[in-house]
Amino acid sequence: MNTLLNRVYSDYFMPSRLDKYEELLVRAIDNGFAQTSVRSLFQLIIDGLALPDKFLMHRHDIDTDIETARKLFVIEKRLNIKSSFYFRLKTLDFKFMKEIEEYGSEASYHYEEIATFAKRNRLRTVTEVRERLVEIRCEFSNNFHAIEKQLGRKLTTVASHGDFVNRRLNFANTEILACHDLRANCGISCEAYDKKLLNVFDIYISDKPYPQHFFPMSPFQAIEEKARICLLTHPRQWKTNWVENSKDNLLRIKEGLSW
Numbered sequence: 001m002n003t004l005l006n007r008v009y010s011d012y013f014m015p016s017r018l019d020k021y022e023e024l025l026v027r028a029i030d031n032g033f034a035q036t037s038v039r040s041l042f043q044l045i046i047d048g049l050a051l052p053d054k055f056l057m058h059r060h061d062i063d064t065d066i067e068t069a070r071k072l073f074v075i076e077k078r079l080n081i082k083s084s085f086y087f088r089l090k091t092l093d094f095k096f097m098k099e100i101e102e103y104g105s106e107a108s109y110h111y112e113e114i115a116t117f118a119k120r121n122r123l124r125t126v127t128e129v130r131e132r133l134v135e136i137r138c139e140f141s142n143n144f145h146a147i148e149k150q151l152g153r154k155l156t157t158v159a160s161h162g163d164f165v166n167r168r169l170n171f172a173n174t175e176i177l178a179c180h181d182l183r184a185n186c187g188i189s190c191e192a193y194d195k196k197l198l199n200v201f202d203i204y205i206s207d208k209p210y211p212q213h214f215f216p217m218s219p220f221q222a223i224e225e226k227a228r229i230c231l232l233t234h235p236r237q238w239k240t241n242w243v244e245n246s247k248d249n250l251l252r253i254k255e256g257l258s259w
């Protein structure tokens with residue numbers, strides 16, 4: 001019951017935490033952190049260049065709520081901070097993505113073809129999904145190239161979305177990119193969960209719904225204690241959006257029933 005109440009509060013009544021987000025970025029600046037996109041940081045890694053002494057890499061997964069994503073972007077622009085925004089097929093907003101790229105941050109693809117394919121074809125076991133991986137990879141490739149075409153830019157990094165289907169199957173969307181040929185054909189240098197990227201961090205922090213807010217620690221604490229930080233954020237954890245959250249909650253119920 002408490003979980004449900006917390007969810008309702010988190011989705012509908014929680015006051016905006018955007019001022020906290022801004023405060024975090026300012027605090028990181030004051031503490032000497034370079035704040036970076038996934039693409040820029042990974043470029044340093046593959047070029048074998050020295051990484052900044054202290055850095056905070058921002059990855060935003062735009063699962064829902066473009067409006068709040070825009071607000072995060074406005075704050076970052078005001079503070080001259082770069083980051084990465086990953087969009088699902090259902091949250092793609094090319095006008096916004098172009099603005100992000102023109103500013104110098106990164107806009108790319110938050111992919112979920114395993115979950116989508118499993119839901120559409122009612123695949124309920126990992127074995128069933130594995131048997132269809134060739135088709136799933138083909139769908140990924142088509143979507144990826146279509147986004148590049150419409151955005152008018154080469155995408156080099158992507159980030160996997162974690163759907164309830166992935167959790168139930170215990171099979172992540174990252175399996176799609178466990179294929180050298182696919183990566184080469186798409187020109188993808190980094191998946192946001194690649195070890196080569198994750199190994200450079202002292203800590204990987206994700207935002208979480210109220211009342212937890214963060215796991216495994218607050219980024220405010222991390223910038224006091226750590227030097228190399230990955231911060232994953234979602235618009236939903238920073239500002240409520242009644243329409244978007246209701247749409248997403250209803251879709252989740254519908255998909256849960258029909259899968």
Ligand SMILES: [Zn+2]
Binds near residue numbers: 061
């Ligand atoms: Zn996601």
